[in-house]
Amino acid sequence: MSPPPPVGKAAPPVAAGTTAPFRFGELTIGSMRRGMQIGRYVWGIDCAPPYDDVYWTSGVNMRRGSTFDERFAEVMTAAGFDVVGRPGGPDNPDGNRSRARFTVQGDLRDVQLELCHRTNWLTGSSKGSSGTGSVKVEWTVYDARGDGLVHRVVTTGATAQERGVPQGETLLVEEAFAAAVEALAADAGFRALLSGGTLPSPSAPPSTAFPVTAPAGSGPIPLTPNATPGMAPSAPVAAPAQAAPNRLLLRGGAGSGRIASARIPVGRSHGLVIGETDVAGEAQAVLLAPLPGSDPTVTVRPAQGVELTGWVVGRDAASGFALVRVPARLRALPMRTATPRISEPVKAVVGGRGKEMLGIVGGLPVDEARGGTLIQADLGSADLFTTVTETGDPLLDGSGALIGVAPAAGRSPVTPAGLVQFLAIGPLLDRLGADPAAAVQPPAPSKPGKPHRGNPPDPWWEDEMPDSDLPDAELLDGDIAPPT
Known part of the structure; x- marks a missing residue:
């Protein structure tokens, strides 16, 4: 007999709750042709005759009583993935398929067996079969929400059975299939797709992918148009700007948007489009949204009838905010990560109807329990405001750049009565693991004296603040402390 095939290493488990749920469709055998040789019974001192070749018939015997579904769920669950409808799991195998974000389909492409008839030499009774076996499986991953094929990869699995068991050939095929599932769980493209929805390197759309034959004993090969047998796809081209390891590089979005266009429903709340990031060479929008829980995906509705x-690419447990990446280009708000100044004019846009309230910065305390630096704004009608504010409502500076968001319900003990609290956007993004590539610079402090009314560009507050009867020299300026 040939030496036993090498046994692959177990896939490192993923963190629980960080991957999208998926279900196993089925293992199809249509690619196996009737009459093709799949193995042989070999001669040996402990192997009894006949020493015949083994051919593929209809596969009916293998389908009947097979445990492929169970082995797939067993291996994937051990690797940390969320398998919907697995036997013995919390889901109804037939009634909860809607929870699955992806569907994984397997196609058996090749089977190779070396078998040995085991016989009791004393009684002559059969002890079953032993030997080695290997299979090749082509995996296709489909988006369960109608986006079609999103990933394809070929893996191989091998196993050995030293002791004769009844139906040993079926056992070898099932164990080799489990090893191929193990290779799928370790595939970088599959893990990246389940963790973030995209492949780790640039490639053409999945609909143009074609199969590549995996060499014997090799690992999984991503199927992309740039791949050839025995060769991996070319490495991605480095971006001009890069974030720190394990951090998100965030740059300005597709145009400077207004609140009405940048405030988008995310799950059961609303989020703000704050920029975009590159994924597989394509720009995708990034939203900041209050998003409790640990679900790795959420539904975003950028327009009526569009889902x-x-x-989720970042979470801050202290504040309850998360960064959400969306495969679309959306108009984003400009951001200003620098800390504002005391008495600087600000504008809050509150509630679902976008009511605007003008005011100034009244304090900049630090409250780690609430998510870092707070911006305390004096909005005049603070008592009324606290009853209508919603988590995630934006606070803008004089140029219209986002400088803060309203936190979850509950008032910080460091915020005195009459002031409204917001989370500063700069420290919040840092806690979320984002590195803004470019942010709006704070406006230069104006000098005391006559206001620059009428000189372009006029900030929004000069048009909306009422005129004063005081002399010009007595008007309150942005960098002068308010009277006490």
Whole structure:
């Protein structure tokens, strides 16, 4: 007999709750042709005759009583993935398929067996079969929400059985299939797709992918148009700007948007489009949204009748905010990560109807329990405001750049009565693991004296603040402390 095939290493498990749920469709055998040789019974001192070749018939015997579904769920669950409808799991195998974000389909492409008839030499009774076996499986991953094929990969699995068992050939095929599932669980493209919805390197759309034959004993090969047998796809081209390891590089979005266009429903709340990031060479929008829980995906509705799947790429447990990546280009708000100044004019846009309230910065305390630096704004009608504010309502500076968001319900003990609290956007993004590539610079402090009314560009507050009867020299300026 040939030496036993090498056994692959177990896939490192993923963190629980960080991957999208998926279900196993089925293992098809249509690619196996009737009459093709799949193995042989070999001669040996412990192997009894006949020493015949083994051919593929209809596969009916293998389908009947097979445990492929169970082995797939067993291996994937051990690797940390969320398998919907698995036997013995919390889901109804037939009634909860809607929870699955993806469907994984397997196609058996090749089977190779070396078998040995085991016989009791004393009694002559059969002890079953032993030997080695290997299979090749082509995996296709489909978006369960109608986006079609999103990933394809070929893996191989091998196993050995030293002791004769009844139906040993079926056992070898099932164990080799489990090893191929193990290779799928370790595939970088599959893990990246389940964790973030995209492949780790640039490639053409999945609909143009074609199969590549995996060499014997090799690992999984991503199927992309740039791949050839025995060769991996070319490495991605480095972006001009890069974020720190394990951090999100965030740059300005597709045009400077207004609140009405940048405030988008995310799950059961609303989020703000704050920029975009590159994924597989394509720009995708990034939203900041209050998003409790640990679900790796959320539904985003950028327009009426349009639903997209957003992927959570960062969470801040202290504040309850998350960064959500959406496969679309959306108009984003400009951001200013620098800390504002005391008495600087600000504008809050509150509630679902976008009511605007003008005021100034009244304090900048630090409250780690609430998510870092707070911006305390004096909005005049603070008592009324606290009753209508919603989590995630934006606070803008004089140029219209986002400088803060309203936190979750509950008042910080460091915020005195009459002031309204917001989370500063700069420290919040840092806690979320984002590195803004470019942010709006704070406006230069104006000098005391006559206001620059009428000189372009006029900030929004000069048009909306009432005129004063005081002399010009007595008007309150942005960098002068308010009277006490």
